[in-house]
Each structure stands twice: as C-alpha cells, then as structure tokens.
Amino acid sequence: MAPYFAVRITAGQEKSTALLIHTRCISRSLPIKAIIAPDEVKGFIFIESPSLHLVERAIAGMKHVKGWVPGKVASSEIESFLIPRSPLEDLNVGDVVEIISGPFRGMKGKVTRIDHTKEEVTLELLEAAYTLPITVHGDSIKKVTG
Known part of the structure; x- marks a missing residue:
C-alpha cells in the first residue's frame, strides 16, 4: 500500500479540486492510486501516491491548492473516513x-x-x-x- 499525503485546499472546494487532480493524473499518466476528499475534513484532500514528487506534479499550479502538509499520513487515520458509519449506530428505542x-x-x-x-x-x-x-x-x- 502506498503512503498518503495531505494536501491543503480552499475550504468548500475539496470535491471539485479532487476531480481536477484526477483529470490531470490521467492526462499526464501519473501513477496516483487514490484521491480522497472526505466530508468530515474541511480544507484537505488525501492523495495515495508512491512518492511526494508525484503529488507535487499532480497539484502544481492548480487553482484552490494551497500546498501540502509535510510528511505522510498514516493509513489508519484515513481508514476511519473510508468505512461508512450507520446513521442508526448510536440510536435506541425511546430516544x-x-x-x-x-x-x-x-x-x-x-x-x-x-x-x-x-x-x-x-x-x-x-x-x-x-x-x-x-x-x-x-x-x-x-x-x-x-
């Protein structure tokens, strides 16, 4: 599994920027494995890539990108966003x-x-x-x- 890198984005533009990065990765044949824009984290997207320089190439000069967070993000931190939670998890009869x-x-x-x-x-x-x-x-x- 490749490491994840956090990229700072203008708040509210996470989904559209992730789509633009995805399009750029396809057009430039960059081996980016995943681009994650969770609703729970405003102003950040996470990119799964073999190396940081590929992430830099994918986001260079892109609108709404403010930069990246130094270091890698642990995959255990990302997994909590990938596993869907049931809306009824904390609900009981009588609530x-x-x-x-x-x-x-x-x-x-x-x-x-x-x-x-x-x-x-x-x-x-x-x-x-x-x-x-x-x-x-x-x-x-x-x-x-x-």
Whole structure:
C-alpha cells in the first residue's frame, strides 16, 4: 500500500479540486492510486501516491491548492473516513430525535422502532395533537436526547 499525503485546499472546494487532480493524473499518466476528499475534513484532500514528487506534479499550479502538509499520513487515520458509519449506530428505542429533512423537518419525535436492515426509524411525533407514527430514513434524523 502506498503512503498518503495531505494536501491543503480552499475550504468548500475539496470535491471539485479532487476531480481536477484526477483529470490531470490521467492526462499526464501519473501513477496516483487514490484521491480522497472526505466530508468530515474541511480544507484537505488525501492523495495515495508512491512518492511526494508525484503529488507535487499532480497539484502544481492548480487553482484552490494551497500546498501540502509535510510528511505522510498514516493509513489508519484515513481508514476511519473510508468505512461508512450507520446513521442508526448510536440510536435506541425511546430516544428523542429531530427530523432534519423532508416534510416534517424541524419537528421532534420519539423513536418507537428501529429497522437496521433498511436503516429506517419509526417515530411518534411529539408536536402532533394525536399519536402520529411516521417512518423516516436514518439520514433524515439527528439525536437530541437519549
């Protein structure tokens, strides 16, 4: 496995810059193995390359690139961004959650059932005048209290 190098990017331009670097690597036949732009880390992308000089060639003169971080990044630090986390991982029946997308956005509800296979949650809306169970995807909620 080749080492990873961190490249500083203008915040908010990580994805577009990663695509530009990818295009440049293809056109110049640079042996870059991977370009990673995780959402969790703003202002940085990670490039898997056999050597730093290949990374320098890939990013030289590119818009939004501010430079690179000296040294290599351990692959164990990168792996945490590559393994997808389930949105239902820290959720239990009885937790109070807020709906962050969809027609019920901004409303709070109490979790009554969790379907881990479909990554769906059944809620009872707390702000409704009567018990109204709804089923939403796990990405549409965030935990308020446990």
